[in-house]
Amino acid sequence: MAEIDVYKDWLGIPEGTRPPDHYTLLRLLQFEDDTEKIRANYRKLNGHVRKYSSGQYVLRSQELLNEMAKAMLCLTDPDGKRDYDRSLGREPLVTDEEEPQTVLEYLIGKNLIKRSQVSEIEYFAEARGLNHRDAVIQMKLVEPVDATRALAVELRLPFVDLEDMLPEDSVLDMIPRRVVKKHSCLPLFEDRGLMLVACVDEPSPALEDEIRIRCGHPIRAVLAVPRAVNQAIAKYYAPGMRDESSTPEMQVEEQSSSKGSKAATAKAEKPKRSTQSKSAPLSADDRKQRTQLSLIGICWATIGTVALLYFVHGQKSFTMDIPIGLVVGAVVAGILKATYWK
The missing domain is CATH 3.30.300.160 (Type II secretion system, protein E, N-terminal domain)
Structure with a gap:
């Protein structure tokens, strides 16, 4: 498939420098300063190129759409346009700044709000911690698109x-x-x-x-x-x-960080396991507390055994049940001494 010249075939730009400059690409007069005219031409051409955004030209149309978007954004950015125009040989213009510099002044200049509404908007914004763009939107005075355009002018x-x-x-x-x-x-x-x-x-x-x-x-x-x-x-x-x-x-950094954290975790766990495997000697207070708990357990083991035998045999063998209970208590005491008191 032969390579097409999308600038000529789709946009009607005569043969010449490729890629063309921003003004030629958007079919504008050289050094056009009207931002509304720039945006209007961009929207018209954008809609036209989108007709080719399927089939065999999907990638080339995507590239051209992005190229036009970059041109439009450059020419509607006051500082970016000044630098770009200078690169094309335009002499800096020495003029007074007439464009409104705040959101409210811009909206007044476009007859979207009245000057008498300014104090109300400022009070509403200050009371709610909003900027003026968000205030006029919440007050339903201006459409979000117009309010955001105004903020763009204020922020240049x-x-x-x-x-x-x-x-x-x-x-x-x-x-x-x-x-x-x-x-x-x-x-x-x-x-x-x-x-x-x-x-x-x-x-x-x-x-x-x-x-x-x-x-x-x-x-x-x-x-x-x-x-x-x-x-x-x-x-x-x-x-x-x-x-x-x-x-x-970023992936390399995240992977190395992950590996480093895993290694650190493994190193930290090893001594922890070894310390748990070895029993540390009990302090005097711990030994005393465990002894008291053991004595309670021994008493309950002895009493519980005697009571159980009494319930089974009755009163006639009560004198024989007591020694058995004492033996059980002694066995429990031996087990606790060998394990719990250490």
Whole structure:
């Protein structure tokens, strides 16, 4: 089967540099700054390429979908786009920052809330220990998608719709289930030396360390709606799936740690068994206590024997039963002395 040029045959990109730059790939004007236009083009092309995601082109379509996703996330990340544009020769723009910098200002600018509602939202958030994104969602003032977009603007992180994403299996295998559930995140793919991870909020230092250690790359967080992240975790990390990392270094470390702990346990058990096999001499108090308990046992053995014989023989042989009881008591005393008193 001849190799096809998916850029030309599927996306209509003329022959030229392969792979094309992000703007050409998403059919955008060079240095397009409108994030809504970038996302709209991405969604349109994503839906088109998905038509080829079965049959003989399933792997190639997966690769192209991820390539387009990386391009979209780069161009909708303010800092990432600035660096990428500079690599293409764009001169830095000296302009005043006009984009809203907080969740509430963004939502006001998009006419999603009124400025008169700000004090109510702030009180609601402070009283419940919520950020403004979660507050407006719980108050049912804004849809979760719009609220998360606002938080992405505040944190200067790209926003991602996980319904359009197809995480790479090799990347998912690097992060175990307990980590993604603990941090409410979903690893997506590696891009230019960074590990793209969908998060519900700004990543914690603990998550950054986990990703760096397990994947060998620093994290590049992208923001997603919390419910979408939880649904994706349930889909890609169902119970029993990816319970442990498949990273070779982590497996070696876990195996060596397991072997070391088993050896340490075995060494610790050996002296324990040997000490149990040898009886330590009793202290004076222990000997006294055991003697008192033994005397009680001897008395009950003697009395019990006499009583049993009396019940069987009756009063006529009572004088003969007493010596038998004393003999039984003496035998019990001998046994206890030989075993229990040592």
